[in-house]
Amino acid sequence: MKIRLLLWGLILFVLLDLAFTFFQANQLPLEGDMVDIVLPGPMSQRVLQDPFGWTVLTRDSVYVAPNRFFAHAAMGGYFKTVPFALQRLMPPIASVYAACALFGVLVQGLLLYVLAVYTTGSYSLRRWQLWATAALLVPLFQLGGYNDQMGILDRAITYTFFYAFPMTLLLLLLLPFYLAARRGEPLRLSWPRRLALVALMVVLAFNGAIITGVVAVLFLGIGVHWMWRQWQAGARFGPGQWLERVRQLPGLPVALLGVFLALCLYSLYIGQNELEGAEHTMPLWQRYTRIPSGIFWLTRRPGLPVLLGATLLNGWLIRRWLPVSEESQLVRRVLLGLGLFSVVYVLLLPLGGYREYRPLIIRRDSIMPLLMGLMFLYGLSTLLLLRQLPRPHQRRYLAGVLVVSAFFMLSDQPLLTNNNDCERASLARLAASSEPVVRLGEGCTVAAWWKINDPQYSEYNARLLHYWGITKDKKRYYLQGW
Structure with missing residues (x-):
């Protein structure tokens, strides 16, 4: 009975926090990039016409987002359907803001579930441990507090x-590999699941620079770790021995992850012809000198x-109070791996180049893989301590966890x-006007990064x-006045 009450209490807490996120996200203004992506405008048409960047190979073409087709397609498809579905319940202006908020909540909910599965090793929504992990992590999703330092959802x-x-989808893709390794079992996947994984690999490889960069670093780490383990076991790496060691690797995971790595390397290659990166240059040594300032900016609050x-x-x-076990060893390995x-x-x-909107190189979006990894490690270690700490320390530790939350x-x-x-009021005024060109107030931007001072610059906004x-x-x- 107590376990059931605990389970429903945790579920209610998580759902209420997701509703709170929707309330916050529904207050966010529209921004300048979405118009060109959703419509699409002239900047985004090229990538939609060339999903896999063939013209980069054949003609050395340079254009916006050559390796981000699926990100553009997903966003365009979403905002061409969901606002119209919501208009059955609310006016058009409200439907657009609600669609933005709804997507943020769906991403947060999916990420919470995936991180909870990584933590507990179980997919079951009936386990209180899974919901306890979600309850531990959900306060960390900051939209109105420390969003600039550790926000997962963007404004x-x-x-x-x-x-x-895409980072959430990447964690979902890697989940069966992680669980098989954690349990010490071979990877078992039916053919439909294998095909689904390959399809998701294609989607993620052409979803932007962050995925390809993470995969490159992650797989490099896996390769180095494997070689280290072989060396510790006394293996020799002459030509013959090397080939024999490679043959002993499990075929299915190596084949699947090899396909993913090849796709990501190709995506990284065509991503070099990104127009935005070519327009904004800075010497490499100067970019490195800005890293300390970026770290300070993230930790100033x-x-x-x-x-x-x-x-x-x-x-x-865990090192001081808990006995050595598989779970405590897992926390230590994750801590070391995440640090490296x-x-x-x-x-x-x-x-990865320089962007004017990311002057310090390091920003919470560029280090999002590290933030997600930190959240996972926090949930994994906290849940272990809550379950296994000696009783004299358990209540005090729980009080500390509640203080952090x-x-x-x-x-x-x-x-x-x-x-x-202000933007909602401006859109209402625009909708009520009978003029083909409308002069709005001076107060705020309207579906743009900057205050539009000439009607010609609102052409695509007006179409959307x-x-x-x-x-x-x-x-x-x-x-x-502008």
């Missing part, structure tokens, strides 16, 4: 599509340091300062707003 919906969503400190404290408590991965990943970040929950304010109240049914006709607009 710009485009970045959620291009970063959090207490959000990320508190999470990192709590996780490291967990590692120390983080160092290599950060050192390789400057090689309360800290993040209280920091994540419900009402956002940079909200969409008309497509959504917000305006009856195509109405261009500009801001008064």
